Amino acid sequence: MFGYIRPDMGELKTKHVGLYRSVYCGICRCSGKHISRFSRFLLNYDFVFLAVVRLALTGEKYVIKPRRCMVNFKKRGVMEPNEALKFTSAAFGALAYFKALDDLQDEKGFKRFSTRIFLPFFRRMAKKGEKMYPGISDTVKIPLEKLSALEAANCAVPDEAADSFAVLTADIASFGLEGDVSRVAKDMGYHIGRFVYLADALDDRYKDQKTQSYNPLNLAFGGAEGVDQNISFLRRTLLDSGAAISRSYALADGNSFDGIIYNIAGYGIEAAAEKVINKENSK
Amino acid sequence: MRDPYQVLGVNPNATDDEVKKAYRELAKKYHPDTYVGNPLADLAAEKMKEINEAYDTITKQRASGNRSGGYSGGGNGYSGNTSGGSPLYRVRELLSANRVTEAETILSRIPNSERNAEWYFLMGHVMARKNWLGEARKYFEQACKMDPYNAEYRNTLNNMASHSTAGGYNTSARNDDCGGCDMCTGLLCANLLCNCCR
Numbered sequence: 478m479f480g481y482i483r484p485d486m487g488e489l490k491t492k493h494v495g496l497y498r499s500v501y502c503g504i505c506r507c508s509g510k511h512i513s514r515f516s517r518f519l520l521n522y523d524f525v526f527l528a529v530v531r532l533a534l535t536g537e538k539y540v541i542k543p544r545r546c547m548v549n550f551k552k553r554g555v556m557e558p559n560e561a562l563k564f565t566s567a568a569f570g571a572l573a574y575f576k577a578l579d580d581l582q583d584e585k586g587f588k589r590f591s592t593r594i595f596l597p598f599f600r601r602m603a604k605k606g607e608k609m610y611p612g613i614s615d616t617v618k619i620p621l622e623k624l625s626a627l628e629a630a631n632c633a634v635p636d637e638a639a640d641s642f643a644v645l646t647a648d649i650a651s652f653g654l655e656g657d658v659s660r661v662a663k664d665m666g667y668h669i670g671r672f673v674y675l676a677d678a679l680d681d682r683y684k685d686q687k688t689q690s691y692n693p694l695n696l697a698f699g700g701a702e703g704v705d706q707n708i709s710f711l712r713r714t715l716l717d718s719g720a721a722i723s724r725s726y727a728l729a730d731g732n733s734f735d736g737i738i739y740n741i742a743g744y745g746i747e748a749a750a751e752k753v754i755n756k757e758n759s760k
Numbered sequence: 761m762r763d764p765y766q767v768l769g770v771n772p773n774a775t776d777d778e779v780k781k782a783y784r785e786l787a788k789k790y791h792p793d794t795y796v797g798n799p800l801a802d803l804a805a806e807k808m809k810e811i812n813e814a815y816d817t818i819t820k821q822r823a824s825g826n827r828s829g830g831y832s833g834g835g836n837g838y839s840g841n842t843s844g845g846s847p848l849y850r851v852r853e854l855l856s857a858n859r860v861t862e863a864e865t866i867l868s869r870i871p872n873s874e875r876n877a878e879w880y881f882l883m884g885h886v887m888a889r890k891n892w893l894g895e896a897r898k899y900f901e902q903a904c905k906m907d908p909y910n911a912e913y914r915n916t917l918n919n920m921a922s923h924s925t926a927g928g929y930n931t932s933a934r935n936d937d938c939g940g941c942d943m944c945t946g947l948l949c950a951n952l953l954c955n956c957c958r
Contacts, residue, residue, distance in 0.1 A: 636892035643891065657803055664800055667891050675894075714894040716921060721798075721893065723923040727789055728803045731769075743923055 480521035481676045481753070482669060484737060485744035493736040495554055499541045500532070501525050503556025506546065508566035510558065512605050515598045516570060523673055524569050526741055530650055530665055531561035533726070533734035534658050567609045568649045570602030571617040579625060616652060620645035633696040639674040646670030657729070664725040672718040672746060679704065679711060680753040708754055719746030764814035776822065783815045796916050797888035797896070851882050860889045877907035881916070893920065 484497060504525055508516040532539060539559055543552040556562060577599040580592045607614045624641035632638045643666075650666025651659045678685075678694045682701040685692035694711070698704045704711065723742035730738075765772045768782045790811065795804040847866050854863040864886045870879060884899030900917040907913060 634895070636887070636894045640890075640892065660800060660803065664891070671891065671893070710894075710897070713921065714897055717893040717897065720921050720923045721891070724794060724798065725800055728800055728807060739923075 479673055479677050479680075480523055481673055481749040482526045482741060483522035483745055483749070484740045485748050488744045489740050490736055493740070496541075496733060497525070497529070497737050499554040499556045500528055500562075502544070502546065502549075502553065503541075503558070504528050504562050504565055506544070506555060507558040507562040508569060511563055511609065512566045512570045513598060513602045515595075516566065516573065516602050519573060520569060523669065524565050526669065527568070527646070527650060527666070528561050528565040529734050529737055529741075530662065530669075530726075531564060532559075533732055533738060534654065534662050534665075534729055535561060536732060537561055564610060564652065567606035567613055568617070568652070570599075570606035571613045572645075572649075574599040574603030575614075575617050575621050579621060582625075610652065613649075613652065616648045617645060620648070628691045631691065631696060632693060635675060635678065635693040635697050636671075638678075638693040639671045642674040643667045643670035646673070661725050661729045665722050668718040668721045668725070672715060672722075672749075675711070675715060675718075676749055676753050679715075680756060683756075712750055712754055715750040716747060719743060719750075722746070762810070762814075764817040767810055767814035768818070779815070779818055783811065786811045793915060794919055794922055796919060797885045799889055799891065848878055848882060855882070855885055855889070858889075860886055877903045877910065877913065880906065881910075881913050884916070888920075896920070 484493075486494060489497065501522075505517050505520055508520060531537075537560055539561075540557040541554045542557055544555040545552050546555075577592050577596055581589060581596070584592065603614060620641045624638070624645075627638050627641060646669050647663045647666035650669070651662040654662050675694070678692050681690075682692055682695055682704045684690075686695055686701045694704045695701055698707050719742045723739060726735075726738050726742065765774070768779060768786060770779055770782045774782075787808070790804050790807040792801065792805055792808060795801040798804070847870060851863045851866050854860075854866070863882070867879060867883050867886065880899045881903035884896045884903060887893070887896035887899060897917070897920060900913065900920065903913045904910070904917055
């Protein structure tokens, strides 16, 4: 995942800023402790949001303590490891490994070389994740294989290509949950994945055109210029995913994370969409 | 049943106006129109029912006379204007029963020459149920283009982008439509609508 989903800090209440940062620092520490120190350099905002969603939906109790770390010498509130943070770290480990395997097949040059160098670290992360949450590797592996097959077949329906990745995030978000909460988590996870996949495709439209790499949007709209001509439609469909996250969460809201989730589903998603849309100016 | 005050999120000492305000906000948030075509529409309908019951209980407790408030909530049904024997009517039935794949199969079999605005609308629903929102939007837009005066198509398209009101992103042009309401409920809804227009 690519770090598109983050809050609009300017619109966030002070108490929510502190809470969000505590999750951010908490997941970094937790993954360093339970998965791999290496994973701390790779974590991104999408996984912080997944952790927030899990914390909100499970209603798990959390503890925040002031702590220092290697980049913050001043003590700040950090969420102590809990189930949601451990699970998100494990899911990240599994996804990083299978994504690295995928990159080994698809990428060329330096990226492929560096992936090969770091592959043992990724493998170790996935192994630890699987040990903590049996079944998490398959949750990631199966949809990624389906996605690779669709990409190899040059799937030109963006929603169909996004569906595989969205199923992956949906299954991660709802892993181990039951009942209505699981359905809400699945729907939220689906739209997180859909947004990330489509935003990434939009972000890379010129790069992929130049390198002749697979891009579902370029295929659907006849190249990066065609994508730009249909940009208002794409903006709407990206924001639709934000609206869907908000509507799904409304069915299970009522806790201290409401402000963060509604902020991300609204302002955060909109800001991320605008950022990738306006990339046309710097082609 | 949960404590009705807890359901509405108000204090038992709250005034009638405060209760009414809380009820209206929740009714807007979980209104069935917002969840048309959504895979979680049934959960929203349950929430709406719970809110209506809580509001009814409180109003009955507070007033000696009977008062039945609340939106009726059309749930996840599809009314439409197709006749009983047509394939599109069957598709509506299948969608109401959450049998999305079968509905898609029937729609795909209908030849291009017979694909009217309602076909595009129903195909949009199929895509929305699959969470393929890009495809859903394309079909809904086409349905609106072919039948621009159809309120059902227009509302569904508008509601795709509507956020939960709790987050302050309520951009939808919602139509609080009450099918099959009794007179009392109808009057209450009319009153709510008037208040919204002030």
